[in-house]
Amino acid sequence: MARKRTTITMEVTRFRPGEDSEPTLQSYEVPLRKEWAVLDGLNHIKDHLDGTLSYRWSCRMGICGSCGMTVNGKPQLSCATFLVDYAPGPVRVEPLRNFPVIRDLVVDISDFMTKLPKVKPWLIHEGETPEGEFLQTPQEMDEYKKYSMCINCMLCYSACPVYALEPEFLGPAAIALGQRYNLDSRDDGDRRDVLASAEGVWACTFVGECSTACPKGVDPAGAIQRYKLTAAVAALKDFLLPRGARR
Amino acid sequence: MTAFHNIVVVGGGGAGLRAAVAIAEANPLLSVAIVSKVYPMRSHTVSAEGGAAAVIAEGDTIDEHAYDTVSGGDWLTDQDAVEAFVEEAPKELLRLEHQGCPWSRRPDGHIAVRAFGGMKKKRTWFAADKTGFHLLHTLFQTSLSCSDIVRYDEWFVTKLLSDEGRVHGVVAIEMATGRIETIIANAVIVCTGGCGRVFPFTTNANIKTGDGMALAYRAGAPLKDMEFVQYHPTGLPFTGILITEATRAEGGWLLNKDGYRYLQDYDLGKPTPEPVMRSMELGPRDRLSQAFMHEHAKGRTIDTPYGPVVHLDLRHLGAQVIDTKLPFVRELCSKYERIDPVKELIPVRPVVHYMMGGVHTDINGATPVEGLYAAGEVACVSINGANRLGSNSLPELLVFGARAGQAAAEYVRTLQKGSTSAAYAQGRDEERRLTKELRKHDAGTERIADIRTEMQTTMEDGAGIYRDGDSLDKAFVKLHELRERFDRAAVDDHSTTFNTELVALLELDFMLDIAQSIVACAIKRTESRGAHQRTDFPKRDDEKFLAHSLVHRPNKVEYLPVTITRWPPGERVYGR
CATH class of the missing domain: 1.10.1060.10 (Alpha-helical ferredoxin)
Structure with missing residues (x-):
């Protein structure tokens, strides 16, 4: 029997207008835990893998409205969307569409x-x-x-x-x-x-x-x-x- | 770059918006700005759930609200402030009603009130279980009709400018561009909320990093009663998401692993099927969180990967009550625990929720630094004393936000024109410091997240629900070490565009100051009162400590007597 997957690949948009010519996707391997929201995956990246990733978040309970992103093509609150629902992955995280991008996953509202x-x-x-x-x-x-x-x-x-x-x-x-x-x-x-x-x-x-x-x-x-x-x-x-x- | 406003409000949550509107109403000629690191509607006021207390119901009196608040705070409240608070709270909530806040109603169209912990009467107004959300959006949307208020959305304040004991403005970074600006002002009102993120497990949003407390502290204002940290008894494990006290007000029970309503063992009354005011599950938060710790010591909690829990049982309330009074609780349980509280038990454990302490202010929000005001959770007036009662914080931020706004407007009106050249020079110094700071951390070797996590664990281990001299001393030494390591923290992000790593660094800088101030105050207070429980000094000591702690930078603690007007210190009695 195959071993249960314990990680999932997140493909995250990286883009700094003015510095980068176009957005690129960067892949990160993050732990796949049943409680983890997509936001927990991003926080894992920020804290342990790559401090330069930029995104907004605050309440992590779906009420402040900060963390909207495009997850596998759909607009979602990243704090209320869970990694296990995208297993085995990869899960693609992009900025919200229809807005100018300020940086990475941060859009101009x-x-x-x-x-x-x-x-x-x-x-x-x-x-x-x-x-x-x-x-x-x-x-x-x-x-x-x-x-x-x-x-x-x-x-x-x-x-x-x-x-x-x-x-x-x-x-x-x-x-x-x-x-x-x-x-x-x-x-x-x-x-x-x-x-x-x-x-x-x-x-x-x-x-x-x-x-x-x-x-x-x-x-x-x-x-x-x-x-x-x-x-x-x-x-x-x-x-x-x-x-x-x-x- | 420089800008000028008569008054700068730092923070755009409930207190900040209320203060800004109060200024605009007091004197429309004044230029008012709100500077906030998030858009106002993202502020943490949005997460408040259960309600806002103010006397409106027949048979209730403001004296009873005052007594509940004073006894709930274990007599560390300033009673003159409490009297002003209970008197003005109903007017503030009515004002919001007139602005459109969707307060829940009785069938006849009047405002409905619900029970809440530590309150003898039903007096908590609510908008289902999203009270903070509706309150914040009502305030924010109403503020949009007031076009005179200038907003700096997503600007991070790094310093208060002050000279000879008087405040002259702020320095802030525009996050989108990295631009550093000196904003000169005659007065500054700090409304940045609490600092729950100093601890590892908290209901507080990511933004609650004690910025305003640290800014004021560094500008020379003392912090007050910092050792009093409120643990809310019912947070979801792992996330720390708050499950509102309103669940218990509507009749929910707390059960240990044997299905037993364990609060009856802790002098909180006898279990009855229907909720009884100031009894059992409607006891105050400090006593309920402490009871959990004892239950855990007796081996009667349930182990989970995210720590021990007890159960909150709402099943007997039925789907109809839950859907009309507690819909957000059902939504949160379903999303984050994948359970349905109509049919299943909710796992909960105590979680850091609120700071009773904060920037020392008088009854009008004025700090000892001239021109500097504070209101809301960032401030300590104090109406909360050693333990805040649930549903007092929302009316507090309205009452004292308004008072601080009015007081600042009056201060600016009577102000003698002074020189601001020192402030400009300080602004330039701060710009240089920030640039240098960033360059210094280029070569850092420590991860910001590692230092932050160690700080949080240190606080939980050393200054949690129960503390003692030993645990606190160890924490103090460890925090000192972390402060040294902070100098070597690495910032890999060199961009000026929305640099959230730089913000995380500056926030950690603030939090380390605040963590130390909490521990310093806790070491000195050798008694147990409210949320400050010393196992080595288990008794309340009114002889020595019927007084507020005032901590001056760096970590120098002195005491200020509590103001008693009508309620001499007595025993806190719940459930009997």
Whole structure:
């Protein structure tokens, strides 16, 4: 009987723009342990084999959103993706797609950081703020709850074929976060100017890759489809109704 | 390169964001910057699970919250600070509600509260079991509406500029480019969180390396009560991932290898099917982690490749309660242990979670260094004393983040114009030091990870849940040796672009200072109180030690009396 494999090969992208002409894959042999996430493999490389490898990570419990990478072709949180699931290997670790690479596995997410404020991801309330809390039933919360679960990990942008072709597209996470506030019973905001613009929901061709990639069940594709309906109805009302009756 | 802001906030987690917004509200004309080594929404506040305590429920009073906090902290809390804290906590949580935080609700739409360890009443607000995540994202997203706040995302602060006891700004490295910049400021607020990574097994994220504590310490601010390190009783083995206390608040049990609810043997009350406040599994964290150690000594824990464990039993709660109140726990168990807590027992063991100690501040977040403030876990006000109660840290970072922001804004308003030429010169010195430091480590022979691992093991062995004079002395000597070896640490990465090896080196530099300060304080405190348990001095000694440790660089310890207002020191009573 063949001996059980105790190591696995990780093929990791190495690239320093400006210094290297193109990305290359470097192979490392790391222990294959049942508890080890892909991130544990990278940490083993960094600590013991090669200190020059660069990547982001922090909470290692799937909530801070730092460690998104492309693992064997799919966008994943490297802290929540396990080496044994890729045995016998090799497992290929590349930077998230659709973003400029800063170095190795570190991508530049400043485009998202610029787009996020555009959807006004904060509560807009007209009228007086109550002394106590706004009342909101559990059913009312269920309306927006899943859209509030976004950890900004960028896996959906990496998976989105529209974002790949049209960098102006607001993108799945930003739109879902706009919808998160639109659907909150405490919110009276109007985000139509952004969400219903050419860069907003209408750019989406409903491929649904974003919802498949999302590690937190946010379903950005659903948020986008739902907002398309909202925007269409609002546009129709604009057309048909006098000003005062539009809300 | 140099930049100027009236106030620089170091750290963009809960405390830092709250402070920045407080400044913008206090005086919109002030220029405020947040400098953080990660994007704000990556900050470790995101990992807090169980909830945030503040009196809102009928039948609860702020005096009861104050008493629970004071007794929970084994009377090392400053009671004036606790009184301000319990008074302001409900306003801060309501403010977040008005900003959209999805607090869990009762069927009638009002805020729901849950039980928590060491609390006599149900007063912990929660957003399922992702409270920190929702709190942080609400604060961050709301801060985006405040376009006056300038952010330096992924900038690593290496030094506070200070001259004649007054702070003048920071020096920071832009990680993406390696650019070193001097940022001049009239005031600096340090909000960098804790230092769990000084220990080998911790719930803390990789970024929790005590940067702000070390920065302030080096700038002349004393650290306070550093010997008080909180072990949370329920972490997953291997990863150290936190399983929230809310599991026990909802009715979970801790079982030893015989399936016995062992806490009944440790003066924590009698087992009942339903949870009882301040009793058994709802006792305080220090006492529960200590009980685990005794259970282990009696051979009643379960051995695993990643150390001894006990079991957390949620099976009797049923899928519905777990899915509505504890969905993240189910997700974490499934991902990282490949078990389902609806049907299976969760293996858990005590894990380093929180620093009660930190930068010495007054009730407004001011440190003894003029113009330097601190808030959140990095600071020690102290409302946590010798043991923090679960769900007090989130309201703490809001209350004292806001106070520090307001105090800094007021300080800047009344500030006499001073010369900053010394600060510029210091900035240039620091740039030279960093360049030289990197070159020095080119020829290093020691791996950063090896020194770090040895430091962590040293801390666990010498300054863990139980310590004594011997173990602490050994740790102190070993840390001294590691500090020498640090000079020979190797940096193989010579790139200026996103050099995470350089960051790891600078973090280790900070952590070694912090580790020493923890051990130095623990050596001097020859009593047992809260989370500081000396087997050679097992009793609390109010005569000598009803006082905060203040450690000045390098490792000089003195004492400051505790402020008592209404609750004279008494016995901590749980479960009876």
